[in-house]
Amino acid sequence: GQSLEQPSEVTAVEGAIVQINCTYQTSGFYGLSWYQQHDGGAPTFLSYNALDGLEETGRFSSFLSRSDSYGYLLLQELQMKDSASYFCAPNNYGQNFVFGPGTRLSVLP
């Protein structure tokens, strides 16, 4: 079977750095995706890691360690608009349709 773990909530202040962890157990693993969802909105794609290491996209970076079945999303220079839920989703056999339980990030002024 599959299992995914993420912290349920994270709180940080504007301008800070926050890391959202994801551990997974899955078969046919190709890579790890991250999605952002604002309250009342739809999930939107943020990043994908196929290889071990850090991928940087502006203020957001994502990391993967295949040997540890672990990844994280790093958000820098936090802004109020980053308050949202963040989901990790492993890509299995070319598909990712299993989403983690989500981490609710609250950014405080």
Place this chain on the structure above:
Amino acid sequence: DTAVSQTPKYLVTQMGNDKSIKCEQNLGHDTMYWYKQDSKKFLKIMFSYNNKELIINETVPNRFSPKSPDKAHLNLHINSLELGDSAVYFCASSRPGLAVYNEQFFGPGTRLTVL
């Protein structure tokens, strides 16, 4: 132009009724999905279609029936609605299954409330 659209955005209905949610994508994708997101924000796959063919059918009551008239549309019909069906239903689409990272594009969601 909206990439993935769903109608209606809100649906309030009585227990026992039958309702449909429509989804259309104009991205030229071959694969479409239906997800259910409950009040705790768990996002759970229900169905996936690739080029009008059902490829994923998770453990979902058979009151839920997807229909794909063409690869740009995937509708969801729900019979005999129950209180537990209240949730937000998202349609999504992606490029073919063996794409490198298979980014999914989600519709705006349909909030279904069963009274």
